[in-house]
Amino acid sequence: xxxxxxxxxxxxxxxxxxxxxxxxxxxxxxxxxxxxxxxxxxxxxxxxxxxxxxxxxxxxxxxxxxxxxxxxxxxxxxxxxxxxxxxxxxxxxxxxxxxxxxxxxxxxxxxxxxxxxxxxxxxxxxxxxxxxxxxxxxxxxxxxxxxxxxxxxxxxxxxxxxxxxxxxxxxxxxxxxxxxxxxxxxxxxxxxxxxxxxxxxxxxxxxxxxxxxxxxxxxxxxxxxxxxxxxxxxxxxxxxxxxxxxxxxxxxxxxxxxxxxxxxxxxxxxxxxxxxxxxxxxxxx
Amino acid sequence: xxxxxxxxxxxxxxxxxxxxxxxxxxxxxxxxxxxxxxxxxxxxxxxxxxxxxxxxxxxxxxxxxxxxxxxxxxxxxxxxxxxxxxxxxxxxxxxxxxxxxxxxxxxxxxxxxxxxxxxxxxxxxxxxxxxxxxxxxxxxxxxxxxxxxxxxxxxxxxxxxxxxxxxxxxxxxxxxxxxxxxxxxxxxxxxxxxxxxxxxxxxxxxxxxxxxxxxxxxxxxxxxxxxxxxxxxxxxxxxxxxxxxxxxxxxxxxxxxxxxxxxxxxxxxxxxxxxxxxxxxxxxxxxxxxxxxxxxxxxxxxxxxxxx
Numbered sequence: 001x002x003x004x005x006x007x008x009x010x011x012x013x014x015x016x017x018x019x020x021x022x023x024x025x026x027x028x029x030x031x032x033x034x035x036x037x038x039x040x041x042x043x044x045x046x047x048x049x050x051x052x053x054x055x056x057x058x059x060x061x062x063x064x065x066x067x068x069x070x071x072x073x074x075x076x077x078x079x080x081x082x083x084x085x086x087x088x089x090x091x092x093x094x095x096x097x098x099x100x101x102x103x104x105x106x107x108x109x110x111x112x113x114x115x116x117x118x119x120x121x122x123x124x125x126x127x128x129x130x131x132x133x134x135x136x137x138x139x140x141x142x143x144x145x146x147x148x149x150x151x152x153x154x155x156x157x158x159x160x161x162x163x164x165x166x167x168x169x170x171x172x173x174x175x176x177x178x179x180x181x182x183x184x185x186x187x188x189x190x191x192x193x194x195x196x197x198x199x200x201x202x203x204x205x206x207x208x209x210x211x212x213x214x215x216x217x218x219x220x221x222x223x224x225x226x227x228x229x230x231x232x233x234x235x236x237x238x239x240x241x242x243x244x245x246x247x248x249x250x251x252x253x254x255x256x257x258x259x260x261x262x263x264x265x266x267x268x269x270x271x272x273x274x275x276x277x278x279x280x281x282x283x284x285x
Numbered sequence: 286x287x288x289x290x291x292x293x294x295x296x297x298x299x300x301x302x303x304x305x306x307x308x309x310x311x312x313x314x315x316x317x318x319x320x321x322x323x324x325x326x327x328x329x330x331x332x333x334x335x336x337x338x339x340x341x342x343x344x345x346x347x348x349x350x351x352x353x354x355x356x357x358x359x360x361x362x363x364x365x366x367x368x369x370x371x372x373x374x375x376x377x378x379x380x381x382x383x384x385x386x387x388x389x390x391x392x393x394x395x396x397x398x399x400x401x402x403x404x405x406x407x408x409x410x411x412x413x414x415x416x417x418x419x420x421x422x423x424x425x426x427x428x429x430x431x432x433x434x435x436x437x438x439x440x441x442x443x444x445x446x447x448x449x450x451x452x453x454x455x456x457x458x459x460x461x462x463x464x465x466x467x468x469x470x471x472x473x474x475x476x477x478x479x480x481x482x483x484x485x486x487x488x489x490x491x492x493x494x495x496x497x498x499x500x501x502x503x504x505x506x507x508x509x510x511x512x513x514x515x516x517x518x519x520x521x522x523x524x525x526x527x528x529x530x531x532x533x534x535x536x537x538x539x540x541x542x543x544x545x546x547x548x549x550x551x552x553x554x555x556x557x558x559x560x561x562x563x564x565x566x567x568x569x570x571x572x573x574x575x576x577x578x579x580x581x582x583x584x585x586x587x588x589x590x591x592x593x
């Protein structure tokens with residue numbers, strides 16, 4: 001009986017503690033979400049009301065900003081370009097890096113280690129400003145201001161890490177499995193296709209997710225390489241729009257929302273994979 | 286007979302090697318064209334004077350580097366990047382660690398918090414920068430502050446704090462550093478939380494049996510066990526923050542004022558504004574060497590800490 005007040009005090013203390021923790025977490029949550037909310041909210045106003053009306057929800061919702069941005073602001077084209085770049089770069093990275101990683105892991109040929117460590121070294125050495133010679137070379141190859149040039153550059157950015165990640169996966173394929181396939185008459189390409197690729201599915205998922213993120217959000221090479229509006233991806237289009245008009249804020253906010261929505265939606269759907277991939281990667285690294 | 290056999294054998298082997306090599310051929314071709322050659326070119330160009338257009342490049346030896354050593358704006362930009370990095374190392378990482386500790390327990394809405402904290406990192410620097418530029422806008426229309434922050438400061442009566450956040454040299458860089466931390470703390474949070482979850486529960490139980498309070502448990506169990514993960518976060522923060530620049534382009538643009546310049550925006554300016562490609566490459570080489578040195582020093586420090 002005498003223990004009861006002590007128990008209550010203990011419980012109160014625990015409630016208090018978890019209350020403080022939740023207040024802290026909630027505050028940070030709000031600072032994370034509010035700017036995004038403010039972006040969407042501002043995108044539904046007009047240039048006249050956006051500067052003076054600071055109500056949480058605007059009185060009238062102008063959804064037509066999105067239509068104007070999509071058509072007159074060329075964001076329909078930018079969106080399509082971003083989609084094309086993302087799809088082709090991701091497919092390119094997965095195909096090219098899985099072939100190379102498979103060879104580094106399971107095949108034998110002279111110079112194998114040399115080439116493998118070349119990719120590893122590239123990941124270790126930071127090379128800020130490498131975009132300067134890259135742009136010079138792209139123009140020399142006549143690949144500047146072309147879709148294929150930008151796609152190849154972005155594939156190159158993703159290659160070393162993907163090769164490393166996939167090689168560690170391929171190293172774990174049981175030799176029995178490979179031998180059995182070989183005895184059944186499977187070629188090297190067949191083993192890559194039917195055994196290695198399915199085996200590395202989790203790693204490929206991580207590569208697809210993070211490459212898509214980095215291509216969709218890439219800005220600097222898009223700025224330096226692509227001058228035609230018809231070739232620009234979204235991030236470049238947003239900056240082009242922000243720089244070339246006397247800024248119409250609701251339209252700008254609508255264009256930001258267009259640029260951010262796909263990535264946020266995809267993130268919400270596959271967030272478990274992202275966090276799992278990141279967590280395991282971090283602990284290994 | 287035996288020589289003919291060995292001939293076909295080596296022919297087979299050669300064919301086998303070639304077919305194996307063809308697996309890495311696409312990767313190597315792209316890598317040579319888009320990494321190795323630019324890598325060579327950045328060193329080569331750094332020894333030349335070139336405007337990016339004319340056919341002839343003038344060899345100038347180490348002159349670009351000599352000029353760079355005395356370039357006040359360059360070293361100022363280096364300090365600016367260091368300042369952003371220091372704020373990211375302290376403010377951002379301590380916040381990330383505190384949040385990870387708060388979430389590393391049986392707590393309601395853990396999944397929700399984790400979902401939200403990693404939202405800023407998946408957004409692009411362009412989107413983040415322009416949203417914050419809009420919130421920090423210092424314009425005035427009539428008697429109203431256009432930007433939300435100044436409007437709120439006015440509304441709650443803190444008139445003295447109303448400010449040209451992004452055009453005042455005293456606050457612009459700090460604003461950028463805070464937004465950079467806002468965008469980046471989610472990475473540290475996820476990595477540190479994953480690290481915390483690998484610590485063996487029994488260590489905490491043993492500390493409890495020994496009568497350690499939560500403070501000393503934190504210092505004697507959590508911190509030592511987390512050191513390797515913390516070092517990973519520190520290295521990633523330094524390399525990422527020193528080289529970040531897109532956020533600066535989207536928040537304040539490539540202005541003619543130098544208080545928000547960082548090394549990479551200097552490289553970009555040398556290339557696109559003054560069109561001194563050689564000088565741009567010299568800056569890239571110098572900055573790369575500094576970063577390699579910094580990560581080497583951190584590696585040595587963390588090795589020493591592990592031994593202690």
